[in-house]
Amino acid sequence: MTRPRKEPSPQERLKNWLSILGPDALIPHTPPPLTASPMASTRDVLQPFSKKNKEQILQAISERVKKCRACGLYASRKQVVLSDGSPDADIFFIGEAPGAQEDHQGIPFVGPAGQLLTRIIEQGIKIPRNETFIANILKCRPPGNRRPLPEEIQSCSPFLLEQIRCVSPKILIALGATAARFFLKTQAPMRSLRGRVHQVLGLPLIVTWHPSYLLRRPEAKVETWRDIQLAMKVLEKRNGNKGARAE
Numbered sequence: 481m482t483r484p485r486k487e488p489s490p491q492e493r494l495k496n497w498l499s500i501l502g503p504d505a506l507i508p509h510t511p512p513p514l515t516a517s518p519m520a521s522t523r524d525v526l527q528p529f530s531k532k533n534k535e536q537i538l539q540a541i542s543e544r545v546k547k548c549r550a551c552g553l554y555a556s557r558k559q560v561v562l563s564d565g566s567p568d569a570d571i572f573f574i575g576e577a578p579g580a581q582e583d584h585q586g587i588p589f590v591g592p593a594g595q596l597l598t599r600i601i602e603q604g605i606k607i608p609r610n611e612t613f614i615a616n617i618l619k620c621r622p623p624g625n626r627r628p629l630p631e632e633i634q635s636c637s638p639f640l641l642e643q644i645r646c647v648s649p650k651i652l653i654a655l656g657a658t659a660a661r662f663f664l665k666t667q668a669p670m671r672s673l674r675g676r677v678h679q680v681l682g683l684p685l686i687v688t689w690h691p692s693y694l695l696r697r698p699e700a701k702v703e704t705w706r707d708i709q710l711a712m713k714v715l716e717k718r719n720g721n722k723g724a725r726a727e
């Protein structure tokens with residue numbers, strides 16, 4: 481008779497994970513495939529990890545990012561910009577890259593666009609910003625806030641994917657075209673990507689406007705409002721109709 485295979489304990493899995501993410505890990509990495517897989521969703525893989533375990537994993541990622549020179553942006557950064565929020569968040573926002581204020585403070589979305597994002601979260605979703613998780617595709621600021629180059633996205637995005645796997649959220653929200661196109665591997669216009677639920681990494685993904693765009697075009701805020709409502713409906717469904725707070 482074959483004995484059932486012994487599952488590794490959460491501690492053993494954490495040890496394995498940290499050894500994979502260790503400071504000697506090679507950069508750049510090959511990003512894992514961005515395919516929907518109900519059999520191996522990020523939540524299934526990491527569910528046993530406690531908040532403390534996740535903090536350790538995020539710290540390990542942070543140490544590697546601080547040493548990273550995988551693209552030319554390391555030369556002009558004041559500091560790296562990792563993330564903001566809770567490792568136990570259900571909602572994971574993804575932006576493009578740090579701007580000047582983020583580069584100065586080391587926290588994503590702290591300038592005027594960040595303040596707008598905070599209002600979207602706190603007035604639209606009705607939870608404190610620090611109960612979500614916020615990160616960018618790039619961890620270093622592109623000079624003059626230019627758009628990230630494809631090779632910079634390729635070099636840096638594995639860190640984001642590791643953050644997503646660690647946090648294991650219930651929904652991803654892509655802020656702006658760069659984040660949306662990264663996940664969906666398309667050059668389609670934003671208007672055709674918004675307003676529906678995509679699936680990536682075994683998770684639902686909602687696309688909405690970047691807060692910087694909303695500062696330039698306030699009339700688009702109503703569309704972001706609809707996107708957030710859609711995200712809340714998806715989250716409510718995943719939570720078994722408990723926990724949606726958007727109105």
Ligand code: SF4
Binds near residue numbers: 551618635
């Ligand atoms: S942007 Fe990303 S890949 Fe480039 S140096 Fe910074 S951390 Fe490394």
